[in-house]
Amino acid sequence: MQECDNPHMLVEKSVALQPYNTFGIAARAQRLLRVRKADLLPDLIGQPGWRPDRVCVLGGGSNIVLTGDVDRLVLKVEILGQRLLRETEAGYLVEAEAGEDWHDFVTWTLDRGWPGLENLALIPGSVGAAPVQNIGAYGLELQDRFHSLDAVDLHSGQVFSLDAAQCGFGYRDSVFKHERAGAQGYGLAGRALITRVRFWLPRRWQPVLGYLELERKAAEAGLAQPTARQIFDWVCQIRRAKLPDPAEIGNVGSFFKNPLVSPEQCADIIARDPAVVHYPLPDGRIKLAAGWLIEACGWKGKTMGHAGVYEKQALVLVNRSDVQHPCSGAEVMTLAAAIQTSVYERFGIRLEIEPVLW
Known part of the structure; x- marks a missing residue:
C-alpha cells in the first residue's frame, strides 16, 4: 500500500501494541493506521498495493492475544459517536x-x-x-x-x-x-x-434475572422487579468482585469458552465428579463451567513464566509481568496449552480458547 497524503489516513510505523491490548502483552505493529472516519475506508482499500489478507482490525484490544510482533497492517478503529x-x-x-x-x-x-x-x-x-x-x-x-x-x-x-x-x-x-x-x-x-x-x-422492559448471582442480589434486596439501573449496579459489583480490572492486572476476561456437551457426556462427568457446575440449555445440551473444570485441575492461582491463573476466577488468565520482564504471548499460550491438557486428561473435554490469536 502506498503512503497517503490524507492526514486522516497516516500510517505509523513500528508502534508498540502493549497499551492497545488489555492483556498488556509486549509486541509491536510494523504498521498501524488509526481509522477515525468510516467514509475514508473505501478510498484506502482502493489504493494500489492494498492487501486485505495482510490486515488486522483492532478495536478495544480486550479479546486478542498477541503471540508475537504483527507484520501486517493494523487498522485501529477509533470512530466515535x-x-x-x-x-x-x-x-x-x-x-x-x-x-x-x-x-x-x-x-x-x-x-x-x-x-x-x-x-x-x-x-x-x-x-x-x-x-x-x-x-x-x-x-x-x-x-x-x-x-x-x-x-x-x-x-x-x-x-x-x-x-x-x-x-x-x-x-x-x-x-x-x-x-x-x-x-x-x-x-x-x-x-x-x-x-x-x-x-x-x-420500552416494555422486563428484568433478566435468570442467573444465580443476580437472583441472590435480588433476594438480598427483597426486590422481585428491580430496575435496570439496579441490575446494572449489581452486575458491576459482581464483575468487580471476581474479575480483575485490566487497568490494574492485564487480562482478556474469560480465556476459555464454557464447553457445551450432551446430556450423556454430562452424566458421565457427574458420575465421576458430582460437584461439577453445569447449566441445562433450551436445546437439550449442557453448558459446563470452564472455570470450575480448571480449578478442579488445580490451576487456580498458579503461574507459569509471566502468565498466571487469577486467584479469584480460574477462567481468567492474567499478566504477572513487571517492568523489566514483560509478559510474552508465548508464555500465555504455554500456560493455556497446559491447562487444556490437564482438563482433557481429567474430564475428556477440550477447552476452546475464547480470544482471537494474532
Missing part, C-alpha cells in the same frame, strides 16, 4: 460507532432512560468488536438486543449492512469468526470491518 435513531411506542433504536467503549455506551443508554443492555455492563472492549464475539453475560447476549450493523468489505471497499440473521450469531460466535468457504461462502473473518452497530431496546 452515539445517537438515538428512532423512538416508538414499542422501544428505542440506538446506534453507536464502532470505536465507542462498550461499557460507556451501556451507561449512556441507561442515563437516557433506555433499558435493555444493563446485564452486559462492564464488559471490556469496543462496540464494533461486540457483535464479533456475540458478547454475553448474566443471562443476556448481544444478539438479544441487536438490530443491525454497517461494515466495509476489506476486499472490495463496498459498504454493507447485516441484520441479526445474517450475522449468524451463536454462543460467543458470529459470521465474523468464520472463514469464507468457496465463492458462495458467507464467512467474514478477515473480510469485514464493522463501522457502526444498532440496538433495539424495548
Whole structure:
C-alpha cells in the first residue's frame, strides 16, 4: 500500500501494541493506521498495493492475544459517536460507532432512560468488536438486543449492512469468526470491518434475572422487579468482585469458552465428579463451567513464566509481568496449552480458547 497524503489516513510505523491490548502483552505493529472516519475506508482499500489478507482490525484490544510482533497492517478503529435513531411506542433504536467503549455506551443508554443492555455492563472492549464475539453475560447476549450493523468489505471497499440473521450469531460466535468457504461462502473473518452497530431496546422492559448471582442480589434486596439501573449496579459489583480490572492486572476476561456437551457426556462427568457446575440449555445440551473444570485441575492461582491463573476466577488468565520482564504471548499460550491438557486428561473435554490469536 502506498503512503497517503490524507492526514486522516497516516500510517505509523513500528508502534508498540502493549497499551492497545488489555492483556498488556509486549509486541509491536510494523504498521498501524488509526481509522477515525468510516467514509475514508473505501478510498484506502482502493489504493494500489492494498492487501486485505495482510490486515488486522483492532478495536478495544480486550479479546486478542498477541503471540508475537504483527507484520501486517493494523487498522485501529477509533470512530466515535452515539445517537438515538428512532423512538416508538414499542422501544428505542440506538446506534453507536464502532470505536465507542462498550461499557460507556451501556451507561449512556441507561442515563437516557433506555433499558435493555444493563446485564452486559462492564464488559471490556469496543462496540464494533461486540457483535464479533456475540458478547454475553448474566443471562443476556448481544444478539438479544441487536438490530443491525454497517461494515466495509476489506476486499472490495463496498459498504454493507447485516441484520441479526445474517450475522449468524451463536454462543460467543458470529459470521465474523468464520472463514469464507468457496465463492458462495458467507464467512467474514478477515473480510469485514464493522463501522457502526444498532440496538433495539424495548420500552416494555422486563428484568433478566435468570442467573444465580443476580437472583441472590435480588433476594438480598427483597426486590422481585428491580430496575435496570439496579441490575446494572449489581452486575458491576459482581464483575468487580471476581474479575480483575485490566487497568490494574492485564487480562482478556474469560480465556476459555464454557464447553457445551450432551446430556450423556454430562452424566458421565457427574458420575465421576458430582460437584461439577453445569447449566441445562433450551436445546437439550449442557453448558459446563470452564472455570470450575480448571480449578478442579488445580490451576487456580498458579503461574507459569509471566502468565498466571487469577486467584479469584480460574477462567481468567492474567499478566504477572513487571517492568523489566514483560509478559510474552508465548508464555500465555504455554500456560493455556497446559491447562487444556490437564482438563482433557481429567474430564475428556477440550477447552476452546475464547480470544482471537494474532
